Amino acid sequence: MHRRDLLKAALTLPLLPWALSPTVARAWEAGPAVAGLRSRVRPGDAGWPTSTQWNQLKDAVGGRLQALHSPFEACSAQNAACQEALAQIKNPYYLGDQPALTQTSGWADAWTSHPSAYAVAAETTQDVVAAVNFARRHHLRLVVKGGGHSYQGTSAAPDSLLIWTRHMNAVSLHDAFVPQGGEGREAPVPAVSVQSGAMWIDAYNAVTTRGGRYVQGGGCTTVGVAGLVQSGGFGSFSKNFGSASGNLLEAEVVTADGKVRVVNQHQDPELFWGIKGGGGGSLGVVTRLTLRTHDLPDTFGAVFGAIKADSDEAYRALLAFTMRFYRDALFNPHWGEQIQFRGNNIVKLSMVFQGLSQQQAEQVWTPYLAAVRARHDWHIQDDVKVLALPARHFWDADFFRAHFPDAIVPDRREGAPREHMVWAGDEGQVGQFIHGYRSGWLPQSLLDERQLDRLSNAMFDASRRWGFSLHFNKGLAGAPADAIARSRDTAMNPGAMDAFALMITGGESDPAFPGMPGAEPNLDKARKDKAAIDRCADALLGVAPGAGSYVSESDYFEGDWQASFWGANYPRLATAKRRYDPDGLFFVRHGVGSEGWSEDGFTRLRQNA
Template sequence: MSAWAADRQRSRVRPGDPGWPSDVSWQQLNQQVGGALIKVESPIAACVEAPTSAACAQLFKSLRNPYFIGDDVALTQHLGWVDAWTSKPSAYAVAARNASDVAAAVHFARRNNLRLVVKGGGHSYQGTSNAADSLLVWTRRMNEIRLHDGFVAAGCGGHVAPQRAVSVGAGAVWAQVYDAVTTQRGAYVQGGGCTTVGVAGLVQSGGFGSFSKAFGTAAANLLEAEVVTADGQVRVANACTNPELFWGLKGGGGGSLGVITRLTLRVHELPEKFGAVDMSIKAASPEAFRRLIGLFIDFYGKRLMNPHWGEQVRLQTNNIMRVSMLCQGLDRGAAQHAWQPFLEAVSAAPGDFRFESSPVIVSMTARDYWVPTTLKRALGLVKVDDRPGAPISNMYWPGDQLTVGEFVHGFDSAWLPAALLRDDQREALSDALFASSRQWWISLYFNKGLAGGSAEAIDAAKDTATSPAVLDAFALAIIGAEEQPAYPGIAGHEPDLARGRRAAQGIARAVAELRKVAPNGGAYVAESNYFEPDWQRAYWGTNYPRLQAAKTQFDPEGLFFVHNGVGSEDWSADGFSRKA
């Protein structure tokens, strides 16, 4: 083997390298994809040259709109992470319109030894939807949505009964799917709580919606996928055809096994009602806050750990508990009845607790949940894409805007096993949550653990690559910090690195307190620590060897690389050099 050939096996090429494709080669690729090749230029670059210009000010205002970011080939929803990564544009991108465009891009990257990146929604905290000097497969324009009354996966005829389903292009975001399935058709599909997250990314990460305890994870609802594998072949994957590839796509992490071009997901009957409970409670002292945590944990285990309830409770360092819970299948009276014991207990101790914001319990017709009505917008309950001519269905929740254009200081997660709610463990759990809250705020996402969920949701999740820890967890604890929008090298908009590092230290201490009672809880791959040292076990547990086998079968040369993704241990941190 020549030295050049050996080096080609070890390293991918960058612009300026001898093996970088010629202009003629790029023109041929552009012809092959019908003019969909883009030479990528980031709007952020102009701000580096003129940070005080009106155009730069407008850009940073626009970076708070997730739809603006999603529609720009060069941008990602998160702009970076302190001491980890910074969002950088690819050299070229194929704005794919179909699987043939994707296959052409994959063939080109493999033949020319290029770093390949895939971006749909661009919501990766780990920075996996961007890489400088790469070829990007951008699926944003592949957003067709089609409903089926009687879907049967390819090759499964005679084995399964037809069922309601929806086929979704890989570039669609959940707001578009909810509009088509729920608002327009009065049905339900299990997607993400954040409406601008990409459908393909959520499914591959094993993601959750507000009602996952009832309807399961997004991965567990996948019926079939069309995917382009590393050999450039367009394959169909389901339980009957390419079953190992199908299993790996269900929670094995995005961008590791292939490029999904279309997904078909199970459609459920829509509950009559969705509801919400919102309040904040201030404890008079740290000791009182510890009692409040214990009071809530006891209440949750007895009254809320069931398929009706999801979303979060936040425990803050200033002794405030913020409740932002959602429910499905309950009217307002039933929701009030469920919460009555907790509200009475808080009210009975005015010397210890007071409501900073009074309890609000509401119920609404489920079909109207994602409709951005004028009243909802006026009350600040929803936000919409404010660009001229943007579809009214481009809506998002105000709380989600806190992560748009952010520069992450630190982030981590831990699944909390339901065994901690037992009488002999509850005290230790409450102590750990309190000790953690002394270091940083904690959000407990009850919909991101399946314990207490429906038997159907749990059984379906068992047949995915997602960590088995989710099956026994009553909640996912998430701890993070960020600033927004910020970007290095732009005067007046630079991230505060010193503050970010202090925050990262506080987050690490907070997580360490939780690990004392949940040492084997693992973490959720899409919302986890970039610097996680034991990511194979933390993200996938006992499922990782099987994922490695699927990687070897469908991508033996490691064309698809993402940080802390399946097979990434064989490559350098930037994905350009194969380790010896």
Template sequence: MKRRDLLKAAMASPLLLAALPGGLVSVCAAAARGAAGMLRSRVRPGDAGWPSVAQWDRLNRATGGHLLKPESPFAHCGIDGSDAACKEALQHIKNPFYIGDQPALTQTSGWADAWLSQPSAYAVAARNASDVAAAVNFAREHHLRLVVKGGGHSYQGTSDAPDSLLVWTRAMNTVTSHDAFVAQGCVGTAPQPAVTVGAGAMWIDAYDAVTTQGNRYVQGGGCTTVGVAGLVQSGGFGSFSKQFGTAAAGLIEAEVVTADGVVRTANACTNPELFWAIKGGGGGSLGVVTRLTLRTHALPEFFGGVFGAIQASSDTAYRALIAKAIEFYQASLFNPHWGEQMSLRGERVLRVSMVFQGLDKAQAEKTWQPLIDWVNERKEYAFVEPLKARALPARHFWDAEFFREHAPGLMVADDRPEAPRNRVLWKGDQGQVGWFIHAYQSIWMPASLLRKDRQSDLVDALFAAAGKWDVELHFNKGLAGGGDDAIARSRDTATNPAVLEAFALAIIGSSGSPAYPGMPGATVDIAKARDDAKHVSAAAEALRKIVPDAGAYVSESDYFQASWQSAFWGTNYSRLAAAKRKYDPEGLFFVHHGVGSEGWSADGFTRTT
């Protein structure tokens, strides 16, 4: 179950307002005018306005003693790493559950020439919405930089900032299923099956409760250790999004603490504009989501996957293989049954890592047999790994005990003795744990490229891009070809509307080993990172020649994304900016390339407009 192995990011210049499309310039200008006379800067430790010890103590009491002073476990490693905390961290450095339990660490250790994982000055280990509200009020009153972290998976460092106050929701992880849920204030609405999830829960928590234990399905993320709240707020895709829509589209109701410290309910009937904005508007920009209720679906009988790899003997044969793969995808896989990816890799290899729902093993094998026959009939191709279909009862897709018994090795468990036995992740996702990003880019690929008269252009662009760097096509991260209901519900979100017309998200990137500050043996070859970034950029530009105005997925995008407002949200940005002005007029909530961030310095401490 290999996903997102590589990353992306062209090292482009930071956004200049003058370069924005005309419509967005007016939005940004309006936001700047609205900021006149407001807070101009935030305080850091040592500044005159930094809270006193007595004031921090009052926050501690207000949050039930849950104020922490985070310290990296690598802070006292020294030369040999003999410190106990350091040794423990090194032992579990590839365990995402361990990293998520550390308030001072994030799942990504940094990004070349962009950011490094560094702890906040203080953190509130929130247990409920009241704790969150106390932290929000304290940050607002004392002009602090506020950061929110649940899963901590942000590639762009949005759940990380030195000199800040962290709202850490990890302990808010309760999962409750409902047979008949009705959103608050939505009188006359038909009850529906749903699940309510705390802001600190990971998707493995939700899948275990809803699917393994409850025999239903909730649309979430493919990586089991990603936080539920963060994925929903970023739009969110899982392996089966073409059938069930985005994670944001499944949101029925949320509890949100806004910048004024008020705990609000947001749904289609109560605070509807806030509700719409958090469905894909990006985490950490509009408030702190403390609880989410998501619709659940009837579970198909089977989930499964098809995996393998094909190698071509020449460039000419490789281009023909890419052409055949695109033709085959359009004819046989461009439907709600199929998700995940095909990737174009070095040595002229096409790797298949696809998953399916609603089919059995025999149906999946029948679907792929024409491509297998085509390869076997031609001497210029060889199966590096045979294409094989596997299926299992859908209820067991995230069942840790089932995999321990029937397929050991496909999932990796939390290796700590006290860990719950359901805490597992796909082995293919372990490479992302602690990684240091060199470069990462994503591009929505419109379904119009699958037309017979455009397939040659698409193939040429993919072949050219693959000649510069590895390229992945994530078919589940484009909703074109999906079910009507999935597309309709996803349309009513803040996510870039381009996703509705995209058949896939192209991802190109590069990364290195974990490199947390102070970690023994951690090194970043910055020359290599910058060189990788150039190649990633060149590969991405080969694709952009046929989709020059394509958007990008906010959670998997370039830290240096140009025109990020239109790339992430398209025509929805002006509406999001209006929601930001309504619910956070002073800009308390700041994240890199988040809604309203164009009015602040890169570190979020100084207002620039």
């Protein structure tokens, strides 16, 4: 039996009292009694709140309750909202400002972007408390949206109440932060507090561009801070600084009982541990996070280019050579991001580095480029460029406007903050309709000389099916010991600590929001693409049996998601869920405790409820 199958057998349905694991069954029975709620209510059901009750909620949140409708509803040339949406469809800042839209428009045979029925546009923690209490009292399906970047469609749901935290985006720096309850027990550290609606560009602008320090966050500037931390949180430089969740010091959380809890390693430590990589929206609504900040390196930089092989055999050799070069020269805290491998026999370099000068980075790559030039059947397809810049300017939109304008796409709407930009390479994801997606962590043992040819052969076989990339910053093997230790003390799958990279393969097409003119996705092509994507992933992961998957970047159809996303940590997460949300108010498909509910989160499946 494969390791993954063993984990699946051990962890499947851990919240159900008839699960095979006696330990998990006892943990379930030890919890408080479960209410008799069999299903949540929808519009038109007898229990759906009356207009008077909705108005009471509206009053409680200062008028910030709104009924949601997609701008593509009844779309026409005369509909100004629809025309604006069409004009801004590739602007992630616009999409994030629309509570009725999502950053991804859907996934073939999985989900389609449909707005919630109502949204509380929260501006304070008390707004969140009012929404949580209202949803609990009226048995509503509750959804939480900050950045809204969920590939899985978890930031919206038809017939639900949405807690939308976009306007809770304050960022404040601390020279010497001590978590509550840690006074006299912990040394103060520099930190940053970020409200849950902030995007990473907001945090980077405050911490790095203006503050001259570093906070570990996401690579995409429009990702929400809270969502990334709760899912684990990898960024371009995680190989040095660890995961975002590993750098969390404290959080403010509204739990299912409507209580506001300040959690850290001293107060509600199991809830604190659970939100560090346990997945967003399953244990409570995070309203504020405080993260450790670090000394800023002198430089950040990037290496871009592409190498092409003239034949399949030459490409097979190029893959083996590239992976040996990675192991010997790049498998260390200085390097992150990715190399892409394609069926046209191209290796595309998209690497970043920290703490090296441009000259030092160029010296690292000199042997690689010399070897490429020495072979008649390898060629430099796109010039390999090494660029370094002062680290303080890495997220400085004005600096890029002046020096590298083609590298960024700013939010061009009138009145948009000048710092709001997205990397040009990320623009293709905006509004995407996903055809298929897979990921898996590759253990560092595959870089051993006895295993490396096996790895490169599997990579070649995978590239014949579909393109894929290795994201080296999303595997923490090779990171400093303290960064690994902080990241290990999270709910994320422990396999990430021993992985040298996260393999990602996927495919998508243009935005296809329901009602959007001319946006019917080609489902036949999407299904063919998915089959090829699956063959690619299966070919590569054949050398990594039991490899876990990163919850934020994973297959919607993951069959053994408990083991894949959280591994041996899942029973502990399930216990935290049982303690802090015994009635299952917070539901996320393939989130902690979701086994007890139908796919849409409306009907309880567990017996004896």
